[in-house]
Amino acid sequence: MAQYMLISHHPMEAPQDVEFSPEMIQAVIEKYNAWTEKLRGSNRLAGLNKLQPEPGRNVRGHGADQVVTDGPYAETKELIGGYWLITADDYDQAVELSRDCPSLEFGGRIEVREVDEL
Amino acid sequence: MQESSNSRSDSRIDGLVDHLFRHQAGQMVSTLTRIFGPRHIDLAEEVVQDALLKALQIWPFRGIPENPSGWLVQVAKNRALDLLRRESSLQSISQELLRSLSAGEPGPGPGHSSEALDDELNMIFMACHPSIPRESRIALTLKTVGGFGIREIARAFLARDSAIAQRVVRAKRLIREKQITFDLPDPKELPARLDSVLEVIYLLFNEGYTAHTGENLVRRDLCEEAIRLGGLLVTHNASGLPKCHALLALMFFQAARLPARIGKDGELLTLAEQDRALWDRRSIGRGFYHLDRAAEGSEMTEYHLQAAIAACHAAAESRETTDWGRIVQLYDRLQELNPSPVVALNRVVALSKLYGPEAAIEELEKISEHAALGHYHLLPATMGVLLSELGEIEKAAVFYRQALDCPCSDPERRFLLKKLEALTGRQPRGSGHPRSEI
Numbered sequence: 001m002a003q004y005m006l007i008s009h010h011p012m013e014a015p016q017d018v019e020f021s022p023e024m025i026q027a028v029i030e031k032y033n034a035w036t037e038k039l040r041g042s043n044r045l046a047g048l049n050k051l052q053p054e055p056g057r058n059v060r061g062h063g064a065d066q067v068v069t070d071g072p073y074a075e076t077k078e079l080i081g082g083y084w085l086i087t088a089d090d091y092d093q094a095v096e097l098s099r100d101c102p103s104l105e106f107g108g109r110i111e112v113r114e115v116d117e118l
Numbered sequence: 119m120q121e122s123s124n125s126r127s128d129s130r131i132d133g134l135v136d137h138l139f140r141h142q143a144g145q146m147v148s149t150l151t152r153i154f155g156p157r158h159i160d161l162a163e164e165v166v167q168d169a170l171l172k173a174l175q176i177w178p179f180r181g182i183p184e185n186p187s188g189w190l191v192q193v194a195k196n197r198a199l200d201l202l203r204r205e206s207s208l209q210s211i212s213q214e215l216l217r218s219l220s221a222g223e224p225g226p227g228p229g230h231s232s233e234a235l236d237d238e239l240n241m242i243f244m245a246c247h248p249s250i251p252r253e254s255r256i257a258l259t260l261k262t263v264g265g266f267g268i269r270e271i272a273r274a275f276l277a278r279d280s281a282i283a284q285r286v287v288r289a290k291r292l293i294r295e296k297q298i299t300f301d302l303p304d305p306k307e308l309p310a311r312l313d314s315v316l317e318v319i320y321l322l323f324n325e326g327y328t329a330h331t332g333e334n335l336v337r338r339d340l341c342e343e344a345i346r347l348g349g350l351l352v353t354h355n356a357s358g359l360p361k362c363h364a365l366l367a368l369m370f371f372q373a374a375r376l377p378a379r380i381g382k383d384g385e386l387l388t389l390a391e392q393d394r395a396l397w398d399r400r401s402i403g404r405g406f407y408h409l410d411r412a413a414e415g416s417e418m419t420e421y422h423l424q425a426a427i428a429a430c431h432a433a434a435e436s437r438e439t440t441d442w443g444r445i446v447q448l449y450d451r452l453q454e455l456n457p458s459p460v461v462a463l464n465r466v467v468a469l470s471k472l473y474g475p476e477a478a479i480e481e482l483e484k485i486s487e488h489a490a491l492g493h494y495h496l497l498p499a500t501m502g503v504l505l506s507e508l509g510e511i512e513k514a515a516v517f518y519r520q521a522l523d524c525p526c527s528d529p530e531r532r533f534l535l536k537k538l539e540a541l542t543g544r545q546p547r548g549s550g551h552p553r554s555e556i
Contacts (some may be wrong), residue, residue: 021267025170026139032178033133050179082179102178 003046004094006101008086010108012055018106018108031102039086044097050082060067078109085115134186137339139170140265141346142187146194146233147262148241151196153216156209156244156293156300159262161208165201169194190431210417238263239354240300242347243300246315247298250289257282258289264343274340304355312357316365316421319344319351323369327376338376345369352408360415363408364422370405371428374398385536386529390437402432423452442471459488463496475504499534506541 038044055071081103088094091114098110143166150162169190183189202208245258260266264275272282292298303311348366348372352358378396409425428447434440449465462485470478482501491497502512502517518538522531 019267019269020167020171020174021270022139022143022170022265023137023270024267025174026134026137029174029177029182030133033182036178036181049178050176053175081175 001087005087005113006098007111008081008103009078012079012080044086047085142190143265144263148237152300153235165197168197237310246318248314249296250292254285254289257285319347360412361419364412364425367405367408368425370401371432374401386533423448459491475507479504479518493524495521495526
Protein backbone atom coordinates (compact mmCIF):
# COMPACT_ATOMS: atom_id res chain seq x y z
CA MET A 1 0.00 0.00 0.00
CA ALA A 2 1.23 3.44 -0.84
CA GLN A 3 -0.15 6.92 -0.46
CA TYR A 4 -1.24 8.94 -3.43
CA MET A 5 -2.08 12.57 -3.66
CA LEU A 6 -5.04 13.46 -5.84
CA ILE A 7 -4.52 17.08 -6.75
CA SER A 8 -7.55 18.91 -8.04
CA HIS A 9 -6.78 21.46 -10.76
CA HIS A 10 -9.56 23.55 -12.14
CA PRO A 11 -9.83 26.38 -14.66
CA MET A 12 -9.50 29.84 -13.12
CA GLU A 13 -12.58 31.07 -14.90
CA ALA A 14 -15.90 29.51 -14.04
CA PRO A 15 -17.61 27.93 -17.05
CA GLN A 16 -19.64 30.59 -18.83
CA ASP A 17 -22.69 28.71 -19.94
CA VAL A 18 -23.44 26.86 -16.72
CA GLU A 19 -25.98 28.33 -14.36
CA PHE A 20 -25.32 27.14 -10.84
CA SER A 21 -28.83 26.99 -9.44
CA PRO A 22 -29.30 26.17 -5.75
CA GLU A 23 -30.54 22.70 -6.66
CA MET A 24 -27.52 22.06 -8.82
CA ILE A 25 -25.07 23.32 -6.21
CA GLN A 26 -26.63 21.00 -3.68
CA ALA A 27 -26.37 18.08 -6.10
CA VAL A 28 -22.66 18.75 -6.68
CA ILE A 29 -21.97 19.00 -2.96
CA GLU A 30 -23.77 15.72 -2.41
CA LYS A 31 -21.67 14.08 -5.10
CA TYR A 32 -18.49 15.20 -3.39
CA ASN A 33 -19.87 14.06 -0.08
CA ALA A 34 -20.68 10.62 -1.46
CA TRP A 35 -17.29 10.36 -3.10
CA THR A 36 -15.28 11.24 0.01
CA GLU A 37 -17.52 9.08 2.19
CA LYS A 38 -16.86 6.17 -0.12
CA LEU A 39 -13.10 6.68 0.28
CA ARG A 40 -13.50 7.14 4.02
CA GLY A 41 -15.74 4.10 4.31
CA SER A 42 -13.13 1.87 2.74
CA ASN A 43 -10.43 3.41 4.93
CA ARG A 44 -8.62 4.92 1.99
CA LEU A 45 -8.80 8.56 2.89
CA ALA A 46 -5.63 9.61 4.71
CA GLY A 47 -6.16 13.35 4.54
CA LEU A 48 -7.49 16.24 2.54
CA ASN A 49 -7.09 19.97 2.29
CA LYS A 50 -8.68 22.83 0.47
CA LEU A 51 -6.51 25.71 -0.66
CA GLN A 52 -7.63 29.32 -0.59
CA PRO A 53 -9.19 30.27 -3.90
CA GLU A 54 -6.77 33.17 -4.54
CA PRO A 55 -3.97 32.45 -6.97
CA GLY A 56 -1.37 33.02 -4.22
CA ARG A 57 2.29 33.99 -4.80
CA ASN A 58 5.21 32.62 -6.73
CA VAL A 59 8.76 32.90 -5.55
CA ARG A 60 11.47 32.34 -8.17
CA GLY A 61 15.23 32.70 -8.31
CA HIS A 62 17.48 33.37 -5.38
CA GLY A 63 19.65 36.10 -4.06
CA ALA A 64 19.59 39.26 -6.14
CA ASP A 65 17.60 37.54 -8.91
CA GLN A 66 14.75 36.49 -6.69
CA VAL A 67 11.32 37.55 -7.95
CA VAL A 68 8.03 37.26 -6.14
CA THR A 69 4.96 37.43 -8.35
CA ASP A 70 1.24 37.11 -7.80
CA GLY A 71 -0.72 34.20 -9.04
CA PRO A 72 0.25 30.97 -10.69
CA TYR A 73 2.64 30.76 -13.60
CA ALA A 74 1.57 33.20 -16.25
CA GLU A 75 1.13 30.51 -18.86
CA THR A 76 -1.36 28.44 -16.86
CA LYS A 77 -4.99 29.26 -16.44
CA GLU A 78 -5.49 26.63 -13.77
CA LEU A 79 -5.65 26.74 -10.02
CA ILE A 80 -5.14 23.97 -7.52
CA GLY A 81 -8.33 23.88 -5.50
CA GLY A 82 -7.27 21.28 -3.00
CA TYR A 83 -6.06 17.72 -2.66
CA TRP A 84 -6.96 14.36 -1.20
CA LEU A 85 -4.45 11.95 0.21
CA ILE A 86 -5.54 8.36 -0.33
CA THR A 87 -4.07 4.90 0.06
CA ALA A 88 -4.01 2.51 -2.88
CA ASP A 89 -2.16 -0.61 -4.00
CA ASP A 90 -0.67 1.00 -7.06
CA TYR A 91 -1.12 3.77 -9.61
CA ASP A 92 -3.82 1.84 -11.44
CA GLN A 93 -5.94 1.64 -8.33
CA ALA A 94 -5.30 5.26 -7.40
CA VAL A 95 -6.43 6.32 -10.87
CA GLU A 96 -9.45 4.07 -10.59
CA LEU A 97 -10.43 5.76 -7.33
CA SER A 98 -10.13 9.23 -8.80
CA ARG A 99 -12.17 8.50 -11.91
CA ASP A 100 -15.48 9.48 -10.37
CA CYS A 101 -14.22 12.54 -8.53
CA PRO A 102 -16.94 15.17 -9.13
CA SER A 103 -14.33 17.82 -10.03
CA LEU A 104 -13.92 16.04 -13.35
CA GLU A 105 -17.51 16.82 -14.31
CA PHE A 106 -16.86 20.53 -14.20
CA GLY A 107 -13.82 20.98 -16.35
CA GLY A 108 -11.38 20.03 -13.61
CA ARG A 109 -8.35 17.75 -13.86
CA ILE A 110 -6.97 15.39 -11.24
CA GLU A 111 -3.24 14.94 -10.99
CA VAL A 112 -2.38 11.63 -9.33
CA ARG A 113 1.03 11.48 -7.64
CA GLU A 114 2.51 8.77 -5.49
CA VAL A 115 4.01 9.87 -2.19
CA ASP A 116 7.63 8.77 -2.05
CA GLU A 117 8.13 6.90 1.20
CA LEU A 118 11.85 7.10 1.68
CA MET B 119 -18.15 -3.89 -5.50
CA GLN B 120 -18.28 -0.89 -3.26
CA GLU B 121 -17.72 -1.10 0.42
CA SER B 122 -21.00 -0.17 1.96
CA SER B 123 -20.55 -0.94 5.63
CA ASN B 124 -19.22 1.89 7.64
CA SER B 125 -17.98 1.56 11.16
CA ARG B 126 -17.44 5.25 11.71
CA SER B 127 -20.43 6.59 13.53
CA ASP B 128 -19.47 10.23 13.26
CA SER B 129 -19.26 10.43 9.50
CA ARG B 130 -22.14 11.99 7.63
CA ILE B 131 -23.22 9.71 4.86
CA ASP B 132 -26.77 10.93 4.94
CA GLY B 133 -26.13 14.07 2.87
CA LEU B 134 -28.58 16.94 2.79
CA VAL B 135 -32.33 17.21 3.09
CA ASP B 136 -33.96 17.24 -0.36
CA HIS B 137 -34.16 20.71 -1.90
CA LEU B 138 -32.52 22.27 1.17
CA PHE B 139 -30.51 24.71 -0.93
CA ARG B 140 -33.45 25.70 -3.05
CA HIS B 141 -35.72 26.33 -0.09
CA GLN B 142 -33.01 28.02 1.92
CA ALA B 143 -32.19 30.25 -1.05
CA GLY B 144 -35.85 31.23 -1.39
CA GLN B 145 -36.03 32.11 2.25
CA MET B 146 -32.80 34.11 2.29
CA VAL B 147 -33.65 36.01 -0.90
CA SER B 148 -37.01 36.93 0.65
CA THR B 149 -35.49 38.14 3.89
CA LEU B 150 -32.73 40.10 2.14
CA THR B 151 -35.30 41.68 -0.16
CA ARG B 152 -37.10 42.97 2.93
CA ILE B 153 -33.83 44.34 4.29
CA PHE B 154 -32.44 45.80 1.07
CA GLY B 155 -35.84 46.90 -0.22
CA PRO B 156 -37.78 45.62 -3.26
CA ARG B 157 -35.66 47.75 -5.61
CA HIS B 158 -32.69 45.57 -4.81
CA ILE B 159 -33.90 42.02 -5.42
CA ASP B 160 -30.87 41.58 -7.67
CA LEU B 161 -28.50 42.34 -4.82
CA ALA B 162 -30.37 39.99 -2.52
CA GLU B 163 -30.01 37.25 -5.12
CA GLU B 164 -26.34 38.02 -5.59
CA VAL B 165 -25.62 37.72 -1.86
CA VAL B 166 -27.44 34.41 -1.65
CA GLN B 167 -25.71 33.04 -4.73
CA ASP B 168 -22.34 33.98 -3.25
CA ALA B 169 -23.18 32.13 -0.05
CA LEU B 170 -24.21 29.01 -1.94
CA LEU B 171 -21.08 29.09 -4.08
CA LYS B 172 -18.97 29.41 -0.97
CA ALA B 173 -20.56 26.24 0.36
CA LEU B 174 -19.72 24.61 -2.97
CA GLN B 175 -16.06 25.54 -2.54
CA ILE B 176 -15.74 24.55 1.09
CA TRP B 177 -18.05 21.65 1.88
CA PRO B 178 -16.46 19.16 -0.52
CA PHE B 179 -13.33 19.38 1.61
CA ARG B 180 -14.65 20.21 5.03
CA GLY B 181 -17.76 18.09 4.88
CA ILE B 182 -21.36 19.13 5.38
CA PRO B 183 -21.69 21.22 8.54
CA GLU B 184 -23.90 20.16 11.44
CA ASN B 185 -26.39 22.90 10.70
CA PRO B 186 -26.22 23.58 6.96
CA SER B 187 -28.97 26.21 7.00
CA GLY B 188 -27.34 28.13 9.84
CA TRP B 189 -24.02 28.03 7.99
CA LEU B 190 -25.54 29.44 4.82
CA VAL B 191 -27.41 32.16 6.70
CA GLN B 192 -24.26 33.20 8.54
CA VAL B 193 -22.26 33.46 5.32
CA ALA B 194 -25.06 35.38 3.61
CA LYS B 195 -25.21 37.73 6.57
CA ASN B 196 -21.49 38.46 6.33
CA ARG B 197 -21.75 39.01 2.59
CA ALA B 198 -24.69 41.35 3.09
CA LEU B 199 -22.71 43.36 5.63
CA ASP B 200 -19.84 43.69 3.14
CA LEU B 201 -22.27 44.85 0.54
CA LEU B 202 -23.82 47.45 2.84
CA ARG B 203 -20.39 48.96 3.34
CA ARG B 204 -19.56 48.93 -0.36
CA GLU B 205 -22.80 49.88 -2.11
CA SER B 206 -23.68 53.52 -1.90
CA SER B 207 -27.28 52.83 -2.88
CA LEU B 208 -27.64 50.81 0.30
CA GLN B 209 -26.13 53.34 2.68
CA SER B 210 -29.46 54.24 4.22
CA ILE B 211 -30.05 50.69 5.42
CA SER B 212 -29.16 50.19 9.02
CA GLN B 213 -27.04 47.24 9.95
CA GLU B 214 -29.49 46.60 12.76
CA LEU B 215 -31.85 45.32 10.13
CA LEU B 216 -29.43 42.61 9.20
CA ARG B 217 -29.76 41.12 12.65
CA SER B 218 -33.21 40.00 11.61
CA LEU B 219 -31.70 37.72 9.03
CA SER B 220 -32.78 34.73 11.02
CA ALA B 221 -30.44 31.86 11.46
CA GLY B 222 -31.85 28.41 10.96
CA GLU B 223 -32.62 26.31 13.97
CA PRO B 224 -30.06 23.59 14.40
CA GLY B 225 -31.60 20.77 12.45
CA PRO B 226 -31.90 19.37 9.00
CA GLY B 227 -34.40 21.70 7.37
CA PRO B 228 -34.33 25.37 6.48
CA GLY B 229 -34.85 27.46 9.58
CA HIS B 230 -38.46 28.45 9.52
CA SER B 231 -38.82 31.10 12.13
CA SER B 232 -42.09 32.95 11.92
CA GLU B 233 -40.20 35.97 10.69
CA ALA B 234 -38.72 34.01 7.80
CA LEU B 235 -42.18 32.70 6.97
CA ASP B 236 -43.53 36.25 6.88
CA ASP B 237 -40.76 37.24 4.52
CA GLU B 238 -41.54 34.42 2.13
CA LEU B 239 -45.22 35.22 2.24
CA ASN B 240 -44.58 38.90 1.51
CA MET B 241 -42.33 37.89 -1.33
CA ILE B 242 -45.09 35.77 -2.86
CA PHE B 243 -47.56 38.63 -2.64
CA MET B 244 -45.07 41.00 -4.17
CA ALA B 245 -44.10 38.66 -7.00
CA CYS B 246 -47.77 37.95 -7.77
CA HIS B 247 -48.81 41.58 -7.75
CA PRO B 248 -51.63 42.23 -10.25
CA SER B 249 -49.64 44.94 -12.04
CA ILE B 250 -47.11 42.33 -13.14
CA PRO B 251 -48.09 40.25 -16.20
CA ARG B 252 -49.15 36.73 -15.32
CA GLU B 253 -46.25 34.85 -16.88
CA SER B 254 -43.76 37.20 -15.25
CA ARG B 255 -45.42 36.55 -11.89
CA ILE B 256 -44.88 32.84 -12.27
CA ALA B 257 -41.26 33.25 -13.34
CA LEU B 258 -40.41 35.67 -10.54
CA THR B 259 -42.13 33.56 -7.88
CA LEU B 260 -40.19 30.49 -8.94
CA LYS B 261 -36.95 32.42 -9.22
CA THR B 262 -37.14 34.13 -5.82
CA VAL B 263 -39.28 32.26 -3.26
CA GLY B 264 -38.88 29.02 -5.15
CA GLY B 265 -35.10 29.19 -5.49
CA PHE B 266 -35.22 27.82 -9.04
CA GLY B 267 -32.61 28.75 -11.64
CA ILE B 268 -33.57 30.41 -14.93
CA ARG B 269 -32.61 27.31 -16.85
CA GLU B 270 -34.68 25.05 -14.63
CA ILE B 271 -37.73 27.26 -15.08
CA ALA B 272 -37.17 27.33 -18.83
CA ARG B 273 -36.94 23.55 -18.95
CA ALA B 274 -40.10 23.13 -16.92
CA PHE B 275 -42.04 25.49 -19.15
CA LEU B 276 -40.40 24.33 -22.37
CA ALA B 277 -39.39 27.92 -22.97
CA ARG B 278 -36.07 29.43 -23.98
CA ASP B 279 -33.73 30.59 -21.21
CA SER B 280 -33.74 34.10 -22.61
CA ALA B 281 -37.54 34.24 -22.59
CA ILE B 282 -37.68 33.33 -18.90
CA ALA B 283 -34.86 35.73 -18.06
CA GLN B 284 -36.80 38.50 -19.78
CA ARG B 285 -39.93 37.74 -17.81
CA VAL B 286 -37.99 37.97 -14.57
CA VAL B 287 -36.33 41.23 -15.59
CA ARG B 288 -39.69 42.65 -16.56
CA ALA B 289 -41.24 41.74 -13.21
CA LYS B 290 -38.36 43.35 -11.32
CA ARG B 291 -38.61 46.49 -13.42
CA LEU B 292 -42.32 46.78 -12.73
CA ILE B 293 -41.71 46.35 -9.01
CA ARG B 294 -39.37 49.36 -9.16
CA GLU B 295 -41.53 51.47 -11.45
CA LYS B 296 -44.80 50.84 -9.65
CA GLN B 297 -43.08 50.97 -6.29
CA ILE B 298 -44.64 47.73 -5.23
CA THR B 299 -44.05 47.28 -1.54
CA PHE B 300 -42.81 44.32 0.42
CA ASP B 301 -45.62 43.71 2.86
CA LEU B 302 -48.92 41.95 3.18
CA PRO B 303 -51.84 43.79 1.63
CA ASP B 304 -54.17 45.25 4.21
CA PRO B 305 -57.09 43.05 5.28
CA LYS B 306 -59.58 44.77 2.99
CA GLU B 307 -57.41 44.26 -0.06
CA LEU B 308 -56.08 40.87 0.87
CA PRO B 309 -58.79 38.52 -0.42
CA ALA B 310 -58.56 40.02 -3.92
CA ARG B 311 -54.77 40.04 -3.93
CA LEU B 312 -54.87 36.47 -2.73
CA ASP B 313 -56.74 35.47 -5.89
CA SER B 314 -53.78 36.47 -7.98
CA VAL B 315 -51.46 34.44 -5.73
CA LEU B 316 -53.70 31.38 -5.84
CA GLU B 317 -53.93 31.64 -9.60
CA VAL B 318 -50.14 31.61 -9.93
CA ILE B 319 -49.85 28.63 -7.59
CA TYR B 320 -52.49 26.69 -9.48
CA LEU B 321 -50.94 27.48 -12.86
CA LEU B 322 -47.66 26.26 -11.47
CA PHE B 323 -49.24 23.05 -10.30
CA ASN B 324 -51.02 22.43 -13.58
CA GLU B 325 -47.89 23.06 -15.55
CA GLY B 326 -46.23 20.33 -13.55
CA TYR B 327 -49.22 18.05 -13.64
CA THR B 328 -50.62 18.07 -17.15
CA ALA B 329 -47.76 17.85 -19.60
CA HIS B 330 -45.45 14.93 -19.09
CA THR B 331 -42.94 15.49 -21.80
CA GLY B 332 -39.31 14.78 -21.13
CA GLU B 333 -38.18 16.40 -17.94
CA ASN B 334 -40.47 14.57 -15.58
CA LEU B 335 -38.46 15.32 -12.51
CA VAL B 336 -38.45 19.04 -13.05
CA ARG B 337 -42.15 18.99 -13.62
CA ARG B 338 -42.91 17.02 -10.53
CA ASP B 339 -40.87 19.63 -8.70
CA LEU B 340 -43.33 22.24 -9.90
CA CYS B 341 -46.19 20.32 -8.30
CA GLU B 342 -44.26 20.01 -5.06
CA GLU B 343 -43.35 23.68 -5.10
CA ALA B 344 -46.96 24.70 -5.73
CA ILE B 345 -48.04 22.62 -2.75
CA ARG B 346 -45.27 24.09 -0.62
CA LEU B 347 -46.33 27.65 -1.51
CA GLY B 348 -49.96 26.80 -0.80
CA GLY B 349 -48.81 25.42 2.55
CA LEU B 350 -47.01 28.68 3.28
CA LEU B 351 -50.23 30.61 2.70
CA VAL B 352 -52.27 28.55 5.11
CA THR B 353 -49.72 28.59 7.91
CA HIS B 354 -50.26 32.32 8.14
CA ASN B 355 -53.43 33.56 9.80
CA ALA B 356 -53.84 36.55 7.52
CA SER B 357 -53.64 34.59 4.29
CA GLY B 358 -54.99 31.23 5.43
CA LEU B 359 -58.47 31.79 4.04
CA PRO B 360 -60.75 28.85 3.22
CA LYS B 361 -60.09 29.23 -0.50
CA CYS B 362 -56.38 28.58 0.14
CA HIS B 363 -57.32 25.34 1.87
CA ALA B 364 -59.57 24.52 -1.07
CA LEU B 365 -56.74 24.93 -3.55
CA LEU B 366 -54.40 22.96 -1.32
CA ALA B 367 -56.97 20.17 -1.04
CA LEU B 368 -57.33 20.09 -4.81
CA MET B 369 -53.58 19.90 -5.31
CA PHE B 370 -53.16 17.12 -2.74
CA PHE B 371 -55.90 15.03 -4.36
CA GLN B 372 -54.37 15.49 -7.80
CA ALA B 373 -50.83 14.91 -6.60
CA ALA B 374 -51.95 11.66 -4.97
CA ARG B 375 -52.51 10.26 -8.46
CA LEU B 376 -49.08 11.21 -9.79
CA PRO B 377 -47.47 7.83 -9.00
CA ALA B 378 -50.19 6.07 -10.99
CA ARG B 379 -50.38 8.34 -14.00
CA ILE B 380 -47.49 7.00 -16.03
CA GLY B 381 -47.44 3.43 -17.31
CA LYS B 382 -44.52 1.07 -17.80
CA ASP B 383 -43.59 2.52 -21.17
CA GLY B 384 -43.92 6.11 -20.04
CA GLU B 385 -47.41 6.41 -21.47
CA LEU B 386 -50.17 8.45 -19.84
CA LEU B 387 -52.74 6.40 -18.02
CA THR B 388 -56.34 7.54 -17.68
CA LEU B 389 -58.22 7.49 -14.43
CA ALA B 390 -59.78 4.19 -15.48
CA GLU B 391 -56.45 2.60 -16.31
CA GLN B 392 -54.68 3.71 -13.15
CA ASP B 393 -53.88 1.23 -10.43
CA ARG B 394 -55.60 2.89 -7.50
CA ALA B 395 -53.38 1.01 -5.07
CA LEU B 396 -50.59 3.33 -6.25
CA TRP B 397 -52.45 6.44 -5.22
CA ASP B 398 -50.70 8.20 -2.39
CA ARG B 399 -52.96 7.67 0.64
CA ARG B 400 -51.13 10.23 2.71
CA SER B 401 -51.66 12.88 0.10
CA ILE B 402 -55.35 11.96 -0.11
CA GLY B 403 -55.60 12.26 3.67
CA ARG B 404 -54.14 15.72 3.52
CA GLY B 405 -56.57 16.57 0.77
CA PHE B 406 -59.51 15.67 2.99
CA TYR B 407 -58.05 17.60 5.89
CA HIS B 408 -57.80 20.77 3.83
CA LEU B 409 -61.20 20.17 2.24
CA ASP B 410 -62.64 20.29 5.76
CA ARG B 411 -60.82 23.49 6.53
CA ALA B 412 -62.01 24.93 3.21
CA ALA B 413 -65.60 24.50 4.35
CA GLU B 414 -65.14 26.90 7.26
CA GLY B 415 -66.15 30.02 5.37
CA SER B 416 -69.18 30.95 3.34
CA GLU B 417 -67.31 31.66 0.11
CA MET B 418 -67.66 29.03 -2.60
CA THR B 419 -64.83 29.20 -5.11
CA GLU B 420 -63.91 27.15 -8.15
CA TYR B 421 -61.19 25.57 -6.07
CA HIS B 422 -63.80 24.34 -3.60
CA LEU B 423 -65.82 22.68 -6.35
CA GLN B 424 -62.84 21.21 -8.15
CA ALA B 425 -61.47 19.88 -4.87
CA ALA B 426 -64.85 18.33 -4.09
CA ILE B 427 -64.85 16.62 -7.50
CA ALA B 428 -61.32 15.36 -6.95
CA ALA B 429 -62.41 14.11 -3.51
CA CYS B 430 -65.16 12.00 -5.13
CA HIS B 431 -62.55 10.26 -7.25
CA ALA B 432 -60.17 9.87 -4.34
CA ALA B 433 -62.88 8.34 -2.16
CA ALA B 434 -64.04 5.83 -4.76
CA GLU B 435 -62.56 2.37 -4.81
CA SER B 436 -63.18 1.97 -8.50
CA ARG B 437 -64.54 3.68 -11.55
CA GLU B 438 -67.82 1.86 -11.07
CA THR B 439 -68.39 2.85 -7.46
CA THR B 440 -67.64 6.52 -8.12
CA ASP B 441 -70.46 8.87 -7.17
CA TRP B 442 -71.07 10.21 -10.67
CA GLY B 443 -74.33 11.86 -9.65
CA ARG B 444 -72.55 14.07 -7.19
CA ILE B 445 -69.77 14.79 -9.67
CA VAL B 446 -72.27 15.98 -12.29
CA GLN B 447 -73.94 18.18 -9.66
CA LEU B 448 -70.61 19.70 -8.75
CA TYR B 449 -69.84 20.34 -12.42
CA ASP B 450 -73.22 22.05 -12.76
CA ARG B 451 -72.29 24.45 -9.98
CA LEU B 452 -68.81 24.89 -11.39
CA GLN B 453 -70.35 25.84 -14.70
CA GLU B 454 -72.41 28.51 -12.98
CA LEU B 455 -69.27 29.99 -11.47
CA ASN B 456 -67.14 29.56 -14.54
CA PRO B 457 -69.04 28.99 -17.79
CA SER B 458 -65.95 27.77 -19.60
CA PRO B 459 -66.16 25.24 -22.43
CA VAL B 460 -63.42 23.16 -20.77
CA VAL B 461 -65.56 22.77 -17.67
CA ALA B 462 -68.50 21.88 -19.90
CA LEU B 463 -66.40 19.23 -21.61
CA ASN B 464 -65.43 17.63 -18.32
CA ARG B 465 -69.04 17.70 -17.26
CA VAL B 466 -69.98 15.75 -20.39
CA VAL B 467 -67.52 13.00 -19.50
CA ALA B 468 -69.12 12.67 -16.06
CA LEU B 469 -72.56 12.80 -17.63
CA SER B 470 -71.75 9.85 -19.86
CA LYS B 471 -71.05 7.75 -16.78
CA LEU B 472 -74.39 8.68 -15.29
CA TYR B 473 -76.73 8.62 -18.30
CA GLY B 474 -74.75 6.80 -20.97
CA PRO B 475 -73.01 7.91 -24.16
CA GLU B 476 -76.06 9.05 -26.17
CA ALA B 477 -77.03 11.71 -23.66
CA ALA B 478 -73.43 12.82 -23.42
CA ILE B 479 -73.02 13.09 -27.18
CA GLU B 480 -76.07 15.31 -27.33
CA GLU B 481 -74.55 17.62 -24.75
CA LEU B 482 -71.19 17.53 -26.43
CA GLU B 483 -72.64 18.64 -29.75
CA LYS B 484 -74.02 21.69 -28.00
CA ILE B 485 -70.64 22.84 -26.80
CA SER B 486 -68.57 21.81 -29.80
CA GLU B 487 -69.36 25.01 -31.70
CA HIS B 488 -67.55 26.99 -29.07
CA ALA B 489 -64.72 28.87 -30.74
CA ALA B 490 -62.36 28.41 -27.81
CA LEU B 491 -62.46 24.67 -28.32
CA GLY B 492 -61.57 24.86 -32.00
CA HIS B 493 -58.14 23.30 -31.61
CA TYR B 494 -58.64 21.60 -28.29
CA HIS B 495 -57.77 17.95 -28.86
CA LEU B 496 -59.87 16.68 -25.97
CA LEU B 497 -63.10 17.72 -27.68
CA PRO B 498 -62.85 15.37 -30.69
CA ALA B 499 -61.08 12.80 -28.49
CA THR B 500 -64.03 12.72 -26.10
CA MET B 501 -66.42 12.40 -29.03
CA GLY B 502 -64.30 9.52 -30.27
CA VAL B 503 -64.53 7.80 -26.92
CA LEU B 504 -68.29 8.20 -26.68
CA LEU B 505 -68.90 7.00 -30.22
CA SER B 506 -66.73 3.96 -29.77
CA GLU B 507 -68.71 3.10 -26.64
CA LEU B 508 -71.76 3.02 -28.88
CA GLY B 509 -69.92 0.76 -31.29
CA GLU B 510 -69.73 3.48 -33.96
CA ILE B 511 -66.20 2.51 -34.81
CA GLU B 512 -65.78 4.36 -38.09
CA LYS B 513 -67.24 7.61 -36.83
CA ALA B 514 -65.13 7.35 -33.71
CA ALA B 515 -61.97 6.92 -35.79
CA VAL B 516 -62.76 10.10 -37.69
CA PHE B 517 -62.84 12.03 -34.43
CA TYR B 518 -59.65 10.46 -33.12
CA ARG B 519 -57.90 11.54 -36.32
CA GLN B 520 -59.31 15.02 -35.83
CA ALA B 521 -57.91 15.06 -32.31
CA LEU B 522 -54.51 14.06 -33.68
CA ASP B 523 -54.58 17.11 -35.93
CA CYS B 524 -54.78 19.38 -32.88
CA PRO B 525 -51.73 20.49 -30.95
CA CYS B 526 -51.02 18.21 -27.98
CA SER B 527 -48.05 16.76 -26.11
CA ASP B 528 -46.20 13.66 -27.29
CA PRO B 529 -47.54 11.33 -24.60
CA GLU B 530 -51.06 12.52 -25.41
CA ARG B 531 -50.40 11.89 -29.09
CA ARG B 532 -49.19 8.37 -28.36
CA PHE B 533 -52.25 7.86 -26.21
CA LEU B 534 -54.59 8.89 -29.03
CA LEU B 535 -52.72 6.78 -31.57
CA LYS B 536 -53.05 3.77 -29.30
CA LYS B 537 -56.81 4.30 -29.11
CA LEU B 538 -57.05 4.74 -32.85
CA GLU B 539 -55.07 1.58 -33.48
CA ALA B 540 -57.24 -0.35 -31.10
CA LEU B 541 -60.25 0.80 -33.08
CA THR B 542 -59.16 0.48 -36.66
CA GLY B 543 -56.31 -2.02 -36.58
CA ARG B 544 -57.63 -4.91 -34.62
CA GLN B 545 -61.24 -3.90 -34.24
CA PRO B 546 -62.76 -4.30 -30.81
CA ARG B 547 -61.23 -7.37 -29.24
CA GLY B 548 -63.69 -10.04 -28.17
CA SER B 549 -66.71 -8.57 -26.54
CA GLY B 550 -64.83 -5.84 -24.77
CA HIS B 551 -64.84 -2.37 -26.21
CA PRO B 552 -62.04 0.13 -26.23
CA ARG B 553 -61.31 1.96 -23.04
CA SER B 554 -63.51 4.91 -22.76
CA GLU B 555 -62.04 7.43 -20.38
CA ILE B 556 -60.10 10.48 -21.32
